[in-house]
């Protein structure tokens with residue numbers, strides 16, 4: 001399934017914070033939304049999962065206007081890992097991740113063996129197996145962040161939207177989560193991830209949409225987009241990207 005954002009504008013309070021943005025993601029692709037603080041990444045992602053209604057433009061999920069798709073259908077198709085505080089305090093980690101199965105099994109039926117297997121697999125993918133029986137309320141910030149991601153994985157979406165999935169994570173778990181994201185893309189998911197760390201973006205994102213002050217100022221294949229000039233103009237850093245043997249960004253300092 002594809003997700004396309006066409007000429008989307010959005011307003012928060014009295015301010016227009018997205019001024020007509022465009023990007024799209026295809027199955028197998030990891031699209032990174034990157035840009036400085038306040039450039040509109042989270043707002044753009046919220047428009048994609050209907051947490052925010054655009055004031056103009058359209059978000060298409062496989063060609064249909066996302067705002068006209070039944071919420072229940074959207075919940076089966078689009079998985080979301082957000083930065084919002086974990087709401088499932090009082091549940092165990094496993095119970096919380098199992099909520100990802102609700103769009104498929106409904107609220108009132110208990111999970112099948114398949115549901116249990118999918119929850120186990122999701123816990124495993126983000127290294128939460130050992131914490132499965134812990135109360136979510138007793139977890140650290142990074143552990144809770146992985147619960148949110150595991151719940152989205154258990155949902156088995158075709159499109160996965162992740163808002164800063166690595167921002168509370170130690171280095172090892174940043175790689176664990178991004179490797180899991182890469183595996184899911186290889187399985188055919190279309191993935192959009194907002195990310196600050198350009199080193200992770202360069203390594204894992206197949207394409208980028210670069211936001212600056214509510215506008216997409218560049219988009220396309222990652223190593224083609226991140227020129228020295230763009231890194232200086234948009235991010236205010238002196239840096240360069242090497243493509244071989246694998247994409248790496250060298251950061252030299254402030255521009």
Ligand SMILES: Nc1ncnc2c1ncn2[C@@H]1O[C@H](COP(=O)(O)OP(=O)(O)OP(=O)(O)O)[C@@H](O)[C@H]1O
Pocket residue numbers: 012013014015017035036037038039040041042043044
């Ligand atoms: N309730 C609000 N009213 C007005 N403006 C807001 C409101 N909430 C956020 N904004 C502004 O909207 C803009 C976009 O915010 P958004 O959170 O989408 O940016 P971001 O790129 O995700 O930022 P960050 O990298 O800091 O997470 C920012 O300038 C922010 O100050």
